[in-house]
Amino acid sequence: MENTSKKLKAKDFITVGIFAAILFAVEFAFGMLGYIHPYIVASYVIILPLASGIPMMLFYTKVEKFGMITILSILLAIIMFIGGMGYLGAPLIIGAGVIADLIAKSGQYKSFKKIVISFGIFNLWICANYFPILVTAESYRQDLIDGGYSAEYANNLFAAINVKTIGVLVVLCFIFGCIGAVIGKAVVKKHFEKAGIV
Amino acid sequence: MKLDPRTKLFMVFVVSLIVMMSAITPFLWAIRLSITLIPIILMILEKKYSSALKFLLAYASALVLMFYFLSEQSEGLIASLLIGYCGIVVQFMPALITAWYVVRTTKIGEFMSCMQKMHVPDGIAVSLAVVMRFFPTIKEEYSSINDAMRMRGVMLGGGNVLRMFEFRMIPLLFSCVNIGEELSAAAITRGLGGEVKRSSVIELKLGIADFFLMAFLTAATVIFVVFKYFL
Incomplete structure (x- = not known):
């Protein structure tokens, strides 16, 4: 790891792949809850940043070069597409990844403050998944009802996520991303630094 | 087929x-x-x-x-x-x-050679291949963690949701990081990340x-x- 070269190595790619898989597993486990009630879908902005804080902080300790967070976001976009989330959010997911990467880079991937902000921005990928709901609101609602959901579910979903609330959701997402980062860092310190893994 | x-x-x-x-x-x-x-x-x-x-x-x-x-x-x-x-x-x-x-x-060899044929950048191809291979590993590790907890009589973390999460997450991350190290070592010995263009056995x-x-x-x-x- 003492290598100063800026180019990404095979080892870095493998790290990214592993953490993408872990992140997706976490996302998947909580994501399934959303089918019970649409308000849970809206509360992803709180649950997911907190839950993914630990693996992501561990990931940040392994990041030393530009590009790793970007690739992670590209992988997330691909997985989200396969998972049926649509392609509309994909550019936003990757955009959030690139910005998060740039912020973390400005702190040389060491400054904890920058990492907290970077993780907050990175979490906006969760909001990117709401994007299709906003843009195609009318047809999306019809799709849900045709697709077998009850009108109750659709109405609740749109009560929770619409053009007015998205601002709040984005801010919440960022704030809880920062909180998740702090908690994650504490856990990483408690378990991993003691064990000498980091 | x-x-x-x-x-x-x-x-x-x-x-x-x-x-x-x-x-x-x-x-x-x-x-x-x-x-x-x-x-x-x-x-x-x-x-x-x-x-x-x-x-x-x-x-x-x-x-x-x-x-x-x-x-x-x-x-x-x-x-x-x-x-x-x-x-x-x-x-x-x-x-x-x-x-x-x-x-x-x-x-995995087929997948890599397919990615190469489609001119996908190496970084994304390697990461995707790892993601693909890793889901079964996560599942396996997770069930062995559950087994180990059951053996010691730790059920559901004593009803505390946060501990429930911590007890599963931390060991899982530990083993995933270790497996990752092994995986990179194995990949590098096979010439991944070298300067020359890789050839493939599978046509x-x-x-x-x-x-x-x-x-x-x-x-x-x-x-x-x-x-x-x-x-």
Whole structure:
């Protein structure tokens, strides 16, 4: 790891792949809850940043070069597409990844403050998944009802996520991303630094 | 039957695309069902009978429930739980089962050589390959962690949700990081990340079955889109 070269190595790619898989597993486990009630879908902005804080902080300790967070976001976009989330959010997911990467880079991937902000921005990928709901609101609602959901579910979903609330959701997402980062860092310190893994 | 990885990737793409758009008319449902049947048939051809059967049962029961017991008007707790179950199965299972089929039947060498042929940047190809290989590992590690906890009598972390989460997450991360180290060592000894262009033992060729399946998938997508949005 003492290598100063800026180019990404095979080892870095493998790290990214592993953490993408872990992140997706976490996302998947909580994501399934959303089918019970649409308000849970809206509360992803709180649950997911907190839950993914630990693996992501561990990931940040392994990041030393530009590009790793970007690739992670590209992988997330691909997985989200396969998972049926649509392609509309994909550019936003990757955009959030690139910005998060740039912020973390400005702190040389060491400054904890920058990492907290970077993780907050990175979490906006969760909001990117709401994007299709906003843009195609009318047809999306019809799709849900045709697709077998009850009108109750659709109405609740749109009560929770619409053009007015998205601002709040984005801010919440960022704030809880920062909180998740702090908690994650504490856990990483408690378990991993003691064990000498980091 | 041996399919080219490129065909399989195309299949994943098409299935997730079609699953994303809701089917309204019976005709669109028919297309959607036939698309869903493809991975099942392929699994049967690969002699994975039990998975195929399990998926078929889950999917069929979800469909029956959805059409006969749930409607726009259904309300209440049981209905919403049922909607949850049906929503997950009908919406995501086809894409998941296709992805599962691809992961199970594609060797990592095939996948890499396919990515190389499609000129995907090395970084994304390697990371994707790792993601593909890693899901089964996560599942395995997770169940061994559960076993270990049961052996020591730690059940559900004493009812504390946070500890429940911590007790599973931390060991899982530990083993994943370690496996990652081993994986990188193994990959580097095989010349991954070297300066020269890598060659591959596996020569990929598109066969008749590939062309047939691709044509079918493309046709299904076009018909679906045309009938949904233009007619």
